[in-house]
Amino acid sequence: MTRAWEFVRRYPAIWPILGSLVLFLLIGMLNGSVGSTILFTAARLSTFALLLALGQMVVVTSGDGAIDLSQIYILTLCAYVSTTLMDTSPVLGFVLAVLIGGVCGLVNAFVNVYLKVPAMVTTLATGYIFFTLVLIGSSRMKVLPNAGFVALVTRDVGPVSAQTIIVALVGVVLAVVLYRTPYGKQLHAVGQNRTAATLAGIPTGRVVTTAFVIGGMLSGLAGVLAAAVMGGAFQDMGLSYFLPSVAAAFVGGTAASGGRSSVLGVSFGALMMTLMSSFLNTAESMYHLPSGIKQLVMGAFLVSILILSVAGVRTRRRQVGMVTA
Amino acid sequence: MGSSIDELPAARATGAPRAEPLLVLEDIDKSFGITQALSDADLTVYPGEVVGLVGPNGAGKSTLMKVITGVLEPTDGSITVRGRRVARVSQREIVELGIACAYQDLSLCTNLSVYENFALLNMDHGAWSPRGWRKEQQGQAAALLERYFPGHGIDVTEPVSALSLAGRQMVEICKALMDDHLGLLVLDEPTSALSANRAEQLHAAVREVSAAGVAVIYISHKLDEIQKVCDRIVLLKNGTDVGEFDPGRITPDDLVGLMGGGARALADASSRGEPADGPVLVSASGYGVPGLTDIDLEVRAGEIVGIAGLVGSGQPTLLKSIFARRRGRVGTLRVGGQVSYVSGDRAGEGVFPLWSILDNIVVSSLRGVTRLGLVDRKRSATLAGSWFDRLRFRAESVNSPITSLSGGNQQKALIARGLASGADVILLNDPTAGVDIETKQEIYGLLSEARAAGKAVVFHSTEDAEMEICDRVYVMREGRVTSELSGADVSVDSVVRASFAEVERTATEGRRRSAMSRLLQSRLVLPISAMLVIFALNAAVNPNVLTLSSARLLLGTAVPLVFAALGQMFVVTAGDIDMGNGYSIGLANVLVAFVLSGSLVVGLVSLVLLVAAYALMGALIHLRQLPAIVVTLGAQFVWLGVALIVSPVPGGQSPQWLSTLYRTQVLVLPMPAVLCLVAAAGGWFVVFRWKYGMVLRGVGNNRDAIERSGWSFLLGKMTNYALAGLMVVLAGMSFTAVTYAADVNTSLAFCMMSIATVIVGGCEMSGGVVEPIGVVAAAVAMSLITSLLVFIKVDSNLQMAVTGLIIISVLATRLITRRRASVAA
Incomplete structure (x- = not known):
């Protein structure tokens, strides 16, 4: 029992994987049949929340309370940029839109790292600014996506959606960057203790800046894909992904205090949030539940899984304090 | 509290008849994991005596004091309080004996x-x-x-x-x-920051209280002080008391010898004598930064240079300056080659607690173990493994978590990190703090090896005895290098003598700020002037603003934000943030328009429940140590869900009495203005005038200080959250009065706006520093901006960007002014 507990503590990705499994079975029970279609559909639907959640994870992992609240506005901005530029050239539009996401991240990093404004406030404020760009520009920008790109993104390869394949590739690349490159090591070091990281010779400012840029690019990519899949860009397109993505990031084993991440856990976290949402939708329509129940259950579930997964980490932290004191 | 009470003969055969001892500790053991901090420690304290407690760092002095002050429960051993056996020192014994402690890590709410x-x-x-x-x-x-x-x-x-x-x-x-009932006073390194005459005053105070019958335990590394004030000296070593001495008969030198003198033995064995003639790697002449003045020094490859002096003379600042200049030359400080820094503050500046020993060692050598852009696992394992074997870590394997190591072994890993990086200059800031003798010897060995390998080692220690392993020693005093010792001169005696060379200190304590500068630095200046300026601009653009009815209109829309921001402020007071108040205000809005408008009683009960839910959320965040940002984010689903259950569709109505109330007028002031004033005054009263306001603010600053003062931290946090909940309810009420109906989704913007307002209002997001009047003024200013932009026909789309820019510029300016103020101080 204690060994199992120890294992779960070391690999927090267990929680969202278990959660996904349970919800998958529950949906199967409601439908009367357990089919893999449920999973593939959920995987496709979770694309945008997942990309945002991975970006959030990278930013939060840089520690010191770093968080990116401007993600959904970056997503919207990049969606508009992509639909507009893809008119000229799909490749150019794709690349530039993702790069603009990176530039937004750079702006966040500049304000946070060099003007030393707390990350939460920085991204809150820059989010306003990015959104204003959307509001001003949207009247002059093109809304409909490039048909060729749409066909590419919404295609299915066997039962698997092209979106899922793209996201899986991004996940693998990100996992290599985070867990195998020197940068990944440095990011996790900076997240655990910035002072110690600086004294260990790590260029802390540069590492945090890169984290924000990666986060921005992932948000941008989410925007580009979302514009294609949803049939166009619109002003509030990011709104519904904010909560699931933040929830997925933390439920998936990202330490809110920084220094610990899990690409696998966060991916399953996003899948779990999507499955939960479709489970509640199904239940709602089958049993005619009052509309608020869905949100209520979602909130309660989110908080309780946090209590389970975060508490373990904290106990360990406290022990550290004791021993090193 | 529920400890069994056994009668125990407390008298000890000490020759002369003495009063009954206040406190007897016998065979106390205390271990943290595998680290044994205390083993069989004894201590007896009689009323009216001053016991000096000395011992090397890491001897267990602080742990023993924590047992006495009830912070820690001993693993084993017996505690007798006035002849009564207890399992641990609980609040009851603290009150009974009148135990008070001046902590080394200050227990003040700053x-x-x-x-x-x-x-x-x-x-x-x-x-x-x-x-x-x-x-x-x-x-x-x-x-x-x-x-x-x-x-x-x-x-x-x-x-x-x-x-x-x-x-x-x-x-x-x-x-x-x-403490009025002071019976036992514990002073833990009380003079580490005090000048000589202040220390004299303290010693007079110690004599005074002990003459009045108070027992004093005086812990200090300054042995001359111990000798001056103590009646009896107890020596603690490796967690055990190893002797008791009469201060009249023992010299500080003897004490140093008894404490270990481990360094001396090694120093004799080391090959000192021939001066190093390697290239100069670190040099400074007349170098100065804040905290350092006119530094001249030179460190060559192949030597160990000590940095000594009394604590607080600028030694760590010097090391950090050298580290910061590692990329070349700034001013007159020149550093050649790679530099690595090893800190003795392991938890604060050294260890990466989530990592294994391997990762902790390799982190500074990533370049060396990277192949084709990826970290090569085999190379990392080889590099870390070689150090693991050499240093004989007490751990299962190099892949064990670093936190499974004792403090001393963690320190070895940090030194290994510094050496493995291949740096030419190794800076060590008090690396042996809290490290046992055996490990210390290993560390000295490592330093000697580094010297032999041609590194320049700069070694700062708070233990003067350790300076004997150095080839040369610079002694610092008040940010200056006051003397240089080399060759045979490097000894504890000469280091101590040089440290005390000029005892006169320039008085720098307590500087009064003038009333004018106090006013200018007030956090209220910005929000209030912002409010006035924006109001003036409004009036300039649209003179109608000055009439009473339009002022009512303008302020009317500001009131919900005023309460929303005050709610956010109370959460910020506790050091947290409420990311879910958009929907909780929406819920309050729904409850008011659908429930309260129907039945006053049911409505009020539902609103009280909302306040209680906030208090519970605060309790949950504290008890489970959860990040507030995520919990409040999750909670907003709950608020939204409940709101949708109460009413799936927008609608409802503002209760008649509420609308009437909102339209009334007190004397000449319209109700919204009255509400703003009342909110500001009420917030100010709760935070700054109410007695419990101290606790509310303390909660966000220093948990230990609150708990050591006997207040409940949990209750404080819950009160902060409950007040936030109350403000949410008021925001929901006034929002209903303004919009005449409810829609849970319309209040979403309050979340971001309230955070922005709190910041402009002069609060610190780190907690405990808040300014209710500023928050109210900022809230009014924020909503006036909106109307101003409407008046001057700015695209309504730009309003968000303006808000965003204001937040960034306010914080950036504040940062710059603070920096200037701190440089001036």
Whole structure:
């Protein structure tokens, strides 16, 4: 029992994987049949929340309370940029839109790292600014996506959606960057203790800046894909992904205090949030539940899984304090 | 509390008949994991005596004191309080004996004023106190400081954060001395930041209280002080008391010898003598930065150079300057080659606690173990493994978590990190703090090896004895290098002598700020002037604003934000953030428009439940140590869900009485203006005038200080959240009065707006520093901006960007002014 507990503590990705499994079975029970279609559909639907959640994870992992609240506005901005530029050239539009996401991240990093404004406030404020760009520009920008790109993104390869394949590739690349490159090591070091990281010779400012840029690019990519899949860009397109993505990031084993991440856990976290949402939708329509129940259950579930997964980490932290004191 | 009470013969055969001992500790053991901090430690304390407790760092002095003050429960052993056996020192014994402690890591709330820190301790916990208690407390605090430290120069109404280190230490000591029923006083390194004459004043105070029958335990590394003030000296070593000495018969030198002198033995064996002739790797002439003055030094490859001096003479600043200049030359400090830095503050500056030993060692050598852009696992394992074997870590394998190691072994890993990086210059900042003798010897060995390998080693230690392993020693005093010792001169004696060379200190304690600069630095300046300027701009653009009815209209829309921001402020007071108040205000909005408008009683009950839910959320965040940002984000689903259950569609109506109330007028003032004023005054009263306001602010600053003063941290946090909940309810009410209906989704913007307002209002997101009046002014300013932009026909789309830019510029400006202020100080 204690060994199992120890294992779960070391690999927090267990929680969202278990959660996904349970919800998958529950949906199967409601439908009367357990089919893999449920999973593939959920995987496709979770694309945008997942990309945002991975970006959030990278930013939060840089520690010191770093968080990116401007993600959904970056997503919207990049969606508009992509639909507009893809008119000229799909490749150019794709690349530039993702790069603009990176530039937004750079702006966040500049304000946070060099003007030393707390990350939460920085991204809150820059989010306003990015959104204003959307509001001003949207009247002059093109809304409909490039048909060729749409066909590419919404295609299915066997039962698997092209979106899922793209996201899986991004996940693998990100996992290599985070867990195998020197940068990944440095990011996790900076997240655990910035002072110690600086004294260990790590260029802390540069590492945090890169984290924000990666986060921005992932948000941008989410925007580009979302514009294609949803049939166009619109002003509030990011709104519904904010909560699931933040929830997925933390439920998936990202330490809110920084220094610990899990690409696998966060991916399953996003899948779990999507499955939960479709489970509640199904239940709602089958049993005619009052509309608020869905949100209520979602909130309660989110908080309780946090209590389970975060508490373990904290106990360990406290022990550290004791021993090193 | 529920400990069994056994009668035990307490008298000890000590020759002369003595009073009954206050406290007897016998065979105390205390272990943290595999680290044995105390083993079979004994200590007996009689009334009216001063016991000096000495011992090397890591001997267990602080742990023993934590057992005495009830912070820690011993793993094993017996504690006898006035002849009564107890399992641990609980609150009851602390009160009975009158135990008070001046902690080394100061237990003050730095955001509270000096007198409030005293008041936290000596006021009853009732909700209200008679009027004028603040004046009374200020008088008492000033009198107390004046009594023990005449001429202290501390303004008791200043926040502790404005005091010098010495000032804080004086406050900390007075806080301990203040107890009316003081029976046992513990002073843990009380003079580390005090000048000589202040230390004299403290010693007089110690003599005074001990003459009155108070027992004092005096812990210090300054052995001459121990000799001066103590009746008896107890030596603690490796967690055990190894002897008791008469201060009249033992010299500091003997004590040093007894404490270990481990360094000396090694120094003899080391090959000192021939001066190093390697290239100069670090050099400075006349180098100065804040904290350092006119530094001249030179460090060559192949030598160990010590940096000594009394604690607080600028040694760590010097090391950090050298480290910061590692990329070449700035000013007159020149550093050649790679530099690595090893800190003795392992938890704060060294260890990466989530990682294995391997990762902790390799992190500074990533370049060397990277192949084709990826970290090569085999190379990392080889590199870390070689150090693991050499240093004989007490751990299962190099892949064990670093936290499974004792402090000393963690330190070895950090030194290995520094050496493995291949740096030419190794800086060590007190690396042997809290490290046992055996590990220390290993560390000295490592340093000798590094010297032999041609590295330049700069070694700072707070233990003078360790300077004997160095080839040369620079002794610092008040940010200057005052002497250089080399060859045979490198000895404890000469280091100590040089450290004390010029005892006269330039007085830098307590500087009063002028009334003018105080006003300018006030957090209220920005929000209030912003409000006035924006109001003036509004009036300039649209003179109608000056009429009463349009002022009512403008302020009417501001009131919901005022309450929303105050709610956010109370959460920020606790050091947290509420990311879910958009929907909780929406829920309050729905409850008011659908429930309260129907039945007053049911409505009020539902709103009270919302407040209670906030309090519970605060309790949950504290008890499970959850990140508030995520919990409040999750909670907003709950608020939204409940709101949708109450009413799936927008609608409802504002209760008749509420709308009427909102339209009334008090004298000439319209109701919204009255509400703003009441909110500002009420917030100000709760935070700054109410007695419990001290606790509310303390909660966000220093948890230990609150708990050590006997207040419940949990209750404080819950009260903060409950107040936030109350503000949410008021925001929901006024929002209903403004919109005449409810829609849970329309109030979403309050979340971001309230955070922005709190920041512009002068609050610190780190907690404990808030300004209710500023928040109200900022809220009014924020909503006036919206109307101003409408008046001057700015695209409504730009309003968000303007808000965003205002937040960034406010914070960036504040940062710059703070930096300037701190440089000037």
